[in-house]
Amino acid sequence: MKSDVEISQESRMDPIVKIAAKLGIKEDQLEQYGHYKAKVQFDPKVEKPAGKLILVTSINPTAAGEGKTTVTIGLGDGLSELHKKVALALREPSLGPVMGMKGGATGGGYAQVVPMDDINLHFTGDFDALTEAHNTLAALIDNHIQHGNQLNIDPRQITWKRVLDVNDRELRQVVVGLGGRTSGVPRQDGFDITVASELMAILCLATDLVDLKKRIGQMLIGYTYDRKPILVSDLHVQGALTLLLKDAIKPNLVQTIEHTPAFIHGGPFANIAHGCNSILATQAALHFADYAITEAGFGSDLGGEKFMDIVSPKLNKTPDCVVVVATARALKLNGGVNKNELNQENLAALADGVANLKRHVANMRQYGKPVVVAINRFSSDSEAEINFLTQYVTNELQVKSAVINSWAQGGKGAIELAKEVVAACEQPADFKPLYAAGTPLLDKIKAIVTKTYGGSDVVLSTKAQTALKQIEKMGYSQLPVCMAKTQYSLTDNAKQLGAPTNFIIHVSDLQLKLGAGFIVALTGKILTMPGLPSHPAALDMDIDENGRITGLF
Incomplete structure (x- = not known):
């Protein structure tokens, strides 16, 4: 199959004014950056019935790949296939991962936002x-x-x-x-x-x-x-x-390969920040579309929890449905399979690994919202593995699921998931926050650790204890908590996969972010300046005399 960048370069994009017109956005509301991308000006205070909000999260990311962004984009195209008025609200990629190990954040295969190369590089600045x-x-x-x-x-x-x-x-x-x-x-x-x-x-x-x-x-x-x-x-x-951010605050509008409108704006990491795109972009999607799909960074233990406890109160809107993305490959890795053996059928490992999925589904269900599991199918997955996973979700987790293959089929590969999501959005649901606003700071951290991670307790370093006393003295302990934790595990140890229980989370420091309105709790060995891997993605990138890019993914 062609590479992501090749598929992107060969796709036919519609002029951005045509994409905007799908949502009822007028040309004088656009600040165009060329033909295919624009910033959108709109008044979020205008009274209008808000669309349905769909949050996409996942199990813990692994080297096996989950394809959360690909599923998110595919779901948007799938809803378009059902003739729904839909808009995506996604984060902008950071050049650190693009040039490092993770790659870009524009989806993959035939479920991509375009122009992929522009979005993954400097975009609109x-x-x-x-x-x-x-x-x-x-x-x-x-x-x-x-x-x-x-x-x-x-x-x-x-x-x-x-x-x-x-x-x-x-x-x-x-x-x-x-x-x-x-x-x-x-x-x-x-x-x-x-x-x-x-x-x-x-x-x-x-x-x-x-x-x-x-x-x-x-x-x-x-x-x-x-x-x-x-x-x-x-x-x-x-x-x-x-003044320096007067243009950066405006949401960016682009499109998917199948011409579904997509707002892409902001990009905090979910392991060291709150991991969600801008409130303005999400509001724009809700304002102009009947279905707004947004994605939170990494798993439900990070971006998912933060969307619910930090973003939703400021958005004044909670999700009508939550989609949890999982793959048989990643769950087999959680079940103990070596990453070099993931292409081989292994039902025993899958049976062990589904505990990770169970935790993430429970994480989202505890907020009182309907959950749908998206089983992102890879070509190496056997029918037996897909059948096992589907039955486990139905019988054990008792939630709806759908197998999705938007990477190879685009929107058509996501129609079943789109149908399940539409149905879930109509279910009555009462939002239940993880902790009350007046909960003491340490108790809020413990609530996240015990209710979301599955841990038993929290230990604060001497530095963190001093910071806690200072925060309480200054009167800011009422702020919500933004946990900085490894994305690879429910614990603060990146190598501990699956769904451990009765573990302790170690908090090394507490940092006040008064402008953002939350307190960051640094755990484990989390770093706010990552490093490059032994073979960074930049080594495989190139551009020829005609400006054609290769190696970008």
Whole structure:
């Protein structure tokens, strides 16, 4: 079969004005970036019955592949096949994974958003604007200290790092300010990847430009020598930073290979941030379509939980249906099969591995919403394996399921899933939050660990205990929790697959994100600046004299 980039390059795209017209978006609401992509201006406050919201999540990602984005896009095309008015709301890819190990985030095979190469590279420049705004703030902080430090900022307690949208382990810890008095105050600093920036989270949680500026002003950047918090508003630069993001806040509109409209906007990682596309993009999909499909990063233990507990309250809308993506291959890996033997039928391993799926389905069902399992079929899956998995979901988990093959068949391979989702969206459901807003901070963390991960307790490091006391003293313990945890396991140990129980989650630090409105709990060995693998994807990429790209996936 052709590669993803070859399929994308050979697809016939409709002009973006035609895609917009499908949703009733007028041409004067578009800011076009060429013929096939545009930013959309709309007023989210306009009264209109909201469409149905479908959240797509999955089991824990594995080296076997789950194809969550491919399923999400295929589902959108499948609903289009049923003549439904549908729009996708997805995250933008980060260049770190694109050039690293994971690859892009535009789907695969015949279930892709296009232009795939543009979206996976610089797209409309949103991430570049975020990087510049973030680092402008870093420069303004150091400049304030250089020119008298009227705010009495302690350079040793600056919490605002610098960022790049690159996987670069060398920049995790750096020393800045070397070179004498005219080059600043020497201090230890570091870089995060752009998608870990609080500005990225704020962009995705802001409801309009005014809210964006307000949130930026509330960001915590450090402390004074006597431990008083310093906010961006103390520097009086929230206006300048908002100015740099005036275009980045507008949702981007593109299309699938089958011409289903897709809003792609924002891209926080779900293992180190909240892992969902922007509220504005989701609102646009809900506003203009009857069915809005959005995808949360990684599994239900990360992006799924965060969508429910962090995003939904700010969106003022909970999902009408949740789709959990699973593959026989990934479940066999969870059942102990070596990744080199996944093409061989192994019902025993599958029977052991389905415990992981059971946990993820339970995670989403506890919110009171109907769940549909999407069994993403690979060509190596045997009929016996697919039959076993289908029967397990029906008999043991007692939820609906559908086998999907949108990678090879596009929307036609997702029609059965689309029918199940339409039916699920009509079921009555009452949303049940995982924890009440007034729950103490440590109890909120324990609720996530016990109710979502299947663990038994939480242990805080000395640093985290100190941070907890400081947060409680400052009066911010009422904020929701954003767990930073490995995506590969329900535990904080990436190698512990399946569905373990009675384990302990180790919290190394608690970080206040006042602009985003949540508290990040760092667990295990989670890193906010990833590194590149031994064979990064960049080694296989090229472009010829005609501008034709190869190796991008």
